[in-house]
Amino acid sequence: MPEFAYELMDTDRQKANIKVIGIGGGGGNAVSHMASQGIQGVDFLCANTDTQALASTSVENKLQIGINETKGLGSGSIPEKGRASAQEDRERIASAIKGTDEEKTNMLFIAAGLGGGTGTGASPVVAEIAQELEILTVAVVTTPFSWEGLTRVECADKGIEDLRKCVDALILIPNDKLQSLGKATTMIDAFGAANDVLLNSVQGIAELITIPGLINLDFA
Template identity: 60%
Template sequence: MATFELMEKMAPNAVIKVVGVGGGGGNAVAHMVSSQVDGVEFITANTDSQAIKNCGAKLQLQLGSNVTKGLGAGANPEVGRQAALEDRERIMDALQGADMVFITAGMGGGTGTGAAPVVAQLAKEMGILTVAVVTKPFPFEGRRRMQVAMKGIEELSQHVDSLITIPNEKLITVLGRNATMIQAFRAANDVLQGAVQGIADLIVRPGLINVDFADVRTVMNEMGLAMMGTGAARGDDRAQAAAEAAIQNPLLDDVNLNGANGILVNITAGPDLTMAEFDEIGRVVGEFAAEDATVVIGTALDPDMQDEVKVTVVATGLNRNAVRQPVRNDFGYEPVRKPRPQMEIVPNVQEVKRDGTTGLPIDAVPANTFNPAQGLASGLRRGASSSSAGDSAAPQAADFGGADYLDIPAFLRRQAD
C-alpha cells in the first residue's frame, strides 16, 4: 500500500551553486547574473586573469597562477587540469556548504575541458549533487577541437550525476543562419539558465506543499544522460501543447526518450490552472517515463500569466540504447540502437503562442511524486510502494521485431502520421 506525506513547511533551503569554468562557462555565469536568477550562488574559475573579471560572479577563482601565470591554458586541456589541481583546496573551499552544484563550460578549449572534470570530481567527493551543462564546438572550429571536446565530455561524465550537452552546431539549425552570434550564444546560455532556475524554483520557493531536496536528489543522482526543455502555450489545450513543446526537442529526433527513470516538471501558470490541465501535463510526461520512474512536479502560480501555461521538463536516466535513426559522428554513421555517449539538448525555442509575458514564479509550489502508470490523481509525494513496477514491466517495442515506430510517444506518432 502506498504511503503519502504532506509537508506544511519546508526545511532550510538547499544551497545551489553554479560554477562557470573557463571562458565559455564564465560567459554563461555572466548571462545568469545579468538575468537576476534567484536562489543560487555564482562562482567563476578561469586561468585567464583578465577574462575572469568580466563575469560578474561574487566569487572568482583564478586557477593555476604558478602553471599559467594568469595568461590562460593555451587551448591545452592538460594545462587546465594541472591548474585546477594546483588550486584544488581553494575550489573545495568555494564549494563548501553546497547541496547541489551546476558546472558549466565550453568544451574543446583548455581551461573548460581540463578543469571542469576536476571541479566535478571534487564536488562528488564532497557528497554534492553534481550536474554539468556543457557545449560542444561548432564544426568550423575544426576536427581536433571536437575530438578534444568529446574526450573532455567523456571524462566529465565519469564525475557528474547528470550531464546535459548543447551542440553549438544545432544552434544554426534551430535559430537559422541569419541569427547573430550574440543571439546564438544567448540561446545556449538560456539552456543553463532554464535548468538552474527551474530546479531552484522547485527547491527554494516556499509553499504549502513543497518539493523536498531529497526528491530532486533521487531524480538526478547517478542518472547519467539528461535533457531539458521548456514549452509554453495559450488557449484551448494549452496544457497538452506546452508539455509536448517541452519534450519536442529538435536535437532529440534521433534519441528515444522512453524509459526515463527520473523526471522533474515545473509548471508555471496563473490562478486559472485547473486540475484537468495539471493531470494532462502528467499524462504527456508519463508517455515517455519508465513505469517505475520517480516524477517530481512543482506548480508555481504567477498572477501575471494570463491564459498561459509554461512547462519545464528535466528528464534523467535516459535510455541510451534506443536510437531511432542513424546518428552522424566524426567517423561516419553509427548503426541504429548503438549506445550513445551522451544526450544533446536544445535551447528554449519551443514556446507556443508566447507573447513575451513571463515573470518569475512567486506563489505556492505544490509538488507530487507519482507513478506515471497510475496518473497524477494517484496521490501526493508518494513514499515506498508495496510492489515494484519494474518486476512486471511491459514488453518493450524492441521485443516486437525491433519496431522503432512504437518507441515514439503516441502524440509524436500522431503528428508524424
C-alpha cells in the same frame, strides 16, 4: 497560541544551498548571464586561469586557478593545462564550493564550454572534488560548432567522457543545433542563444527546489 502535537520544521534550516560555478571563458560568460537574470536562491562563482577574462565577468565571487601553471593567462586551448591548473588549486576549489559548516552546499551546477583548455580540462577536476564532498553535481556544458574544427570537437568529446565519470547528471547543449535559428543569425546571436539555453537549464532545475510550489522537492 495554538498547540501542536508535533514539532514544526524550521524552514530556514531546511533551505537548499545551491551553487553554480562557471569554468573557463564560456562558463564565465554563461554564469554572468545567469546572475544578471536573477535566479532565486542560487550563489554564483566563476573560476578561470585567465586573469583578464576573470576580471571582466560581472559575478562577484571569482576564483583564479593555476597561477603557477599558466602565469595568469589562458590555457591555450590545451585541456591538460586546464586540468593541471585545477589540480594545483584543489583545496581552494573545495573551499569555494563546499559552503560553510552551517550551510553546506547541497547541489552544484558546473557550467562550461567544452573544446578549449580551461573549461574542458578543469571541469572534471571540479566535479571530482564535488563528488568527494558528496555534493549532488550537475554539469551543463556546450559542445563546439562543427566548423570549429575536428581538434576542438575531439577535445570536447574527451571532456564529456571525463565528466560522465564524476557527475550525477550531464546536460549537453550542442552548439550545432543553434544553426537552426536561421541563416541571418550572427555569431553573437548564436552564443547568446547558447547562454539562454544554459540559463534555462539551470533555472528550471534550481527553482523547482528553491521556490515553494504545490509539490515540495528537497534533498531527502
